[in-house]
Amino acid sequence: MFVSYKWLQDYVDLTGVSANELAEKITKSGIEVEGVEILNEGIKGVVVGHVVERVQHPNADKLSKCQVDIGEGEPVQIICGAPNVAQGQKVAVAKVGAILPGNFKIKKAKLRGEESNGMICSLQELGMEGKIVPKEYSEGIFVFPADAEVGADALALLNRDDEVLELGLTPNRADCLSMLGVAYEVAAILGREVKLPETSLESLSEKATDYVKVVVEATEDNPLYVAKMIKNVKIGPSPLWMQTRLMSAGIRPHNNVVDITNYILLEYGQPLHAFDYDRLGSKEILVRRANDGEKFVTLDDVERTLTADHLVITNGTEPVALAGVMGGANSEVTSDTTTVLLEAAYFNGATVRKASKDHGLRSEASARFEKGVDPNRVRVAGERAAYLMAKYAGGEVLEGAAEVDTLTVEPAVVSVTLEKINRVLGTGLEMKDVEAIFDRLQFGVSVEGDTVTVTAPTRRGDIKIEEDLLEEVARLFGYDNIPKTLPIGSTTPGKLSEYQKKRRVVRAYLEGAGLYQAVTYSLTSEEKASQFAMEKRDFIRLAMPMSEDRSILRLSILPQLLEVLKYNSARQNDSLAVYETGNVFLSNGVDVLPEEKEHLAGAITGLWNNHSWQGEKKPVDFFVLKGILEGLFAKLGLTERVAYVQAQVEGMHPGRTAEIRLDGSKIGFAGQLHPSVQKDLDLKDTYVFELSLKAVLGVETEALQYQSIPRYPSITRDIALVVNRETVSGTLKDIIVKAGSPLLKEAYVFDLYEGDKMEEGKKSIAFSLKYVDPERTLTDEEVTKVHDRVLEALKEQAGAVLRG
């Protein structure tokens, strides 16, 4: 809502309150003023001039040579390019030395050999938007009424010496979609009076009901319809002050009758519609739901196909308006109109919303109906419009109105105790403070003991419950004046859950290990949704996606992380390590909440080490990735419970992928991307993992318990084993650990040889075994006994022999 500071003064005395101060006060008490526009900012030296002579420019077809009286003695010569400039016009002249928007300075100039001392201006050149300029002047200069005084400040005449406050209205404050509504608000803030506009006039003895009969079939959609009749109107331009007020509010002037309906829309927030009575084709207004498939041409000359959801105003048979949205071309006011049927009605918000949405016709009028107009202002708005039509369109108003009224208006009566006000707000207000606030709002107030009972005016449809009263008190008392306290009462210990704590450990660990955290989108394409998915489920698809690329909820994180790698790799960052924690979404069937499982995924690509001046360059490989995972599980106390098993995963390198198991159950996988996938994404060798974080963090772990440090020396035996190439070290280690316990404390691979010195199909794996007894020093014989048992087991279970 655009509010003219000058116009507002018709209703509230703003003495001593500048536009900016007013904006600040309005903002602080609940309606955000998003900006204050000074309409004549950066414009200087524009006056009213009289074109005393206009002749064709001798050297240019499209230019006129004008002699213009600007009230400074002799007329000055101005060359003008506007097609509509004519002798006798009163026009806006930017004098030599004037400044126009954009710091455009007007200087003496020669145009095609002819001197020009200034510029005759269009409204656009004076900083007004083309879409609000009256159509007849939109392609040329603006012409003032003939009585404009030569030499007068043209901007003042155009009401540009004004400031406009732009209100950002929340849906509850539809009451401020009108100048009067804003006036009530401002009056409450400033503690001043509201002056209401003039509506009284003398009517003809003829009655409106003699001319028209109103029937409403759909009283639910239209509980109140008032038709006023105005005869003998003369269509012409509306007065300049009205045109300029409309323009300041962002509405283009048309003619006096249409401008008056728009003016009332702004003044009262009540949309009106003017029909050309003689073009209605009947003496009846019938309001009904449209028939399915019924056709109707709106006044923008578009044929609309209606449905039974839409409410129409008809002449008894044919639609003449789409109720609350737009009038029809068949009954539009034209320059020949003499008798006007003026509609002032209350239409149901939901009905209007449906029609304006279905037809893509959101207008100032429909917006107000949708949010709810003040039911008590419908009639008075009609009266005021009739008054203005009599005054500015020469009309004669018929007595009364033809109307249908089934509207019951009950103002809201709400009570609240002073104790509650102070308890909820944390204030120490007294009853007289509260009463004063409601007085200023012009709400009805009565006090009984500790209870205040408020009758809210119908313009404030947002006041319904006691909390609404609390808000009125709080905002007019001033949020600034509410003290700052902290909650008292029973305390709660602030903490992270175990899961949240461990998730932070995971993040910190991975970042310490060199991975950057990424955050990607949950919505993805059908193609990517199931890539690398650990579980196959139905897709969860949006009913109305914005694009195919963001239409399905992801079942895995990796495809998104690979996009991140691809993006960076294409920007010369081909060595990269990233991870993400986030939910994947597993369908449980239609209309059932899906299972949301938090996953952890990571991807590393390119070089892992790059210590270039020392010639150390190490690309990522499986064991870099596995080392990161081993460290993670060690951090979480799960080392002994995690196993890696050779596996096949679609999209992964068939020989370089492991399934990760926790306590024997699959929780994820790790390995190299399939070379063809790498190639498609234009990535260097890339290693990735994805696992169920929920599974990893969800398991119980043992409480940390100190274990004494052995006081006795250990004995180490190294063995090199020859085994079949397919035999994996994990199998050998399991055998060693099982056979060697309890004296065996540690066993690790320290060498792997698969070179040509080995027999075909064989390889050598060397383990270092450490034996220790926490109670005493082991003897060589004791160790040998156990060690031989280990060797025996290796031979028996894995065919492993000592390398000769």
Place this chain on the structure above:
Amino acid sequence: MQERLKELQEEAIQKVEQSSSLKELNDIRVAYLGKKGPITEVLRGMGKLSAEERPVIGALANEVREAIAAKIEAKQNQLEEAAVLEKMASESIDVTLPGRPVNVGSHHPLTKIIEEIEDLFIGMGYEIAEGPEVEQDYYNFEALNLPKGHPARDMQDSFYITEELLLRTHTSPVQARTMEKHNGKGPIKIICPGKVYRRDNDDATHSHQFMQIEGLVVGENIRMSDLKGTLDVFAKKMFGQDREIRLRPSFFPFTEPSVEMDISCKVCGGHGCNVCKQTGWIEILGAGMVHPNVLEMAGYDSKKYTGFAFGMGPERIAMLKYGVDDIRHFYTNDVRFLKQFSVEE
């Protein structure tokens, strides 16, 4: 013989002093103190001496031997020290060369902001509550005083999956679920961070997926002044002690009275600039007293219980705090962007 010994001593000491390498020194040691050296020779010749002379010469010979040995040792220490110094001199390196890089990752900037806020409120006795990103229409709207047909629940604005399921448009359903779980009893103090989704086209200021972090306090005596005090603590810790806060009345369906909080603009200090659109204030969050309908729907007696709630966007806070100018950066994950947040403040 005595004289010969004295001569030997002087001669040896002189040579030791003149020696310049460990090898030379060792040669001197062998030459004078070795089995074939002159002192040994003197001692060997002692058999010819009288019984009176023998102990005297013996003692003297030992004295001489010790004196030479001591001198050699001193010289050796000296030479060794010099050798170490020389070796170290030859070992000097260019300390300005870069070290062996250690890979360091970092939190995503949104996680940084969220954890900072979480920690701040944990310190004030809050727990962190999380909930599903796919929500039932009931928890996302109805339980929050947004009944069916409410204009704020336009199909156009939300990602619906079915009539009943949608991607949550705010983290407020977590509040509704938490209250329901508490069975109408207080107190509740929670912070709810998480991803939310709205049907917006991605551009510099809009993202179809973004983060939200909300807070909820419900108890028997929760006042609007408590909300104000809490937000004041938050704003000053998050943005700096020197920032002013301003509360403005606003409107949200789930709170009444409703509040919007602004902080004074850091860039211009409140005088007005492009960042704050000439107002001197920057909008940070929305808040309010929990609407009685919301309390009642979750099973609370709104006559007895009151509460406050607040919500904000980590993206917006990160943009203000770090000067990020395009929301899409948070979801593109350009490493040149992510790397800048590895610094701990």
